[in-house]
Amino acid sequence: MARPDTAMRILNAARALFEREGAGSVSMRRVAEAVGITATAIYRHFPNREALLEKISDDSFDEIARHWNAHRQARDPIARLLATQQIYLDYALAYPHLFDHAFLARRRNARRFPEDFIAAQSPTANVMHEAVLEAQASGQLRAGDAWGLTMTVWAHAHGLIALQRAGRFSFDEAGFRAFFTTSLHHLLDGLRA
Known part of the structure; x- marks a missing residue:
């Protein structure tokens, strides 16, 4: 079961990558590694990479x-x-x-x-x-x-x-x-x- 703060952890990890390296650096794989989850688990919170970037x-x-x-x-x-x-x-x-x-x-x-x-x-x-x-x-x-x-x-x-x-x-x-x-x-x- 996903922890209630998983979406925020995903968002924070994606934003940190974004701020450091730009939008091109934000991949589901890299975000998942930073959060300690599988890349497919991100899709429970964000339907796709574009939705994640849009939220940021x-x-x-x-x-x-x-x-x-x-x-x-x-x-x-x-x-x-x-x-x-x-x-x-x-x-x-x-x-x-x-x-x-x-x-x-x-x-x-x-x-x-x-x-x-x-x-x-x-x-x-x-x-x-x-x-x-x-x-x-x-x-x-x-x-x-x-x-x-x-x-x-x-x-x-x-x-x-x-x-x-x-x-x-x-x-x-x-x-x-x-x-x-x-x-x-x-x-x-x-x-x-």
């Missing part, structure tokens, strides 16, 4: 959303918007393989803009969108399509991180962080009311 990605989205939600109480919406992007950067630098799989790889169940975002199905984008709406209401950001502005900020941050992940900057981590922050400020200055 979904959990990583939830982690980011929890961090972003913690900044919802900040009074200044611009500071809150910047904080969300710093958390995004922190995540990308701390968990590069998870970031790549969650945000750079094509995934069947990935949320799509505009319909999924407008339907509030993205817990991470929802926090950014709220900050943009509040910044518009307070006169800090220009009026107009709030989702368009939200996606502009996110795409800017995402593009910088993707370029960094591709080795297109020669900065060390501290230098890239400084460049990233300055670049976001430039973007937001251009979006001010």
Whole structure:
């Protein structure tokens, strides 16, 4: 009989492999060896490798959303918007393989803009969108399509991180962080009311 925590042990072992070596390293055999079970036993908890990888990605989205939600109480919406992007950067630098799989790889169940975002199905984008709406209401950001502005900020941050992940900057981590922050400020200055 399987122990009640087997699914979590499988997930933790798969995530550890994923974080160390990327999605390609996550095989049922390697996960089973790490957990001390047979590879076929994994299928009692996850129907296939893709479901296991999807669960890892979904959990990583939830982690980011929890961090972003913690900044919802900040009074200044611009500071809150910047904080969300710093958390995004922190995540990308701390968990590069998870970031790549969650945000750079094509995934069947990935949320799509505009319909999924407008339907509030993205817990991470929802926090950014709220900050943009509040910044518009307070006169800090220009009026107009709030989702368009939200996606502009996110795409800017995402593009910088993707370029960094591709080795297109020669900065060390501290230098890239400084460049990233300055670049976001430039973007937001251009979006001010």
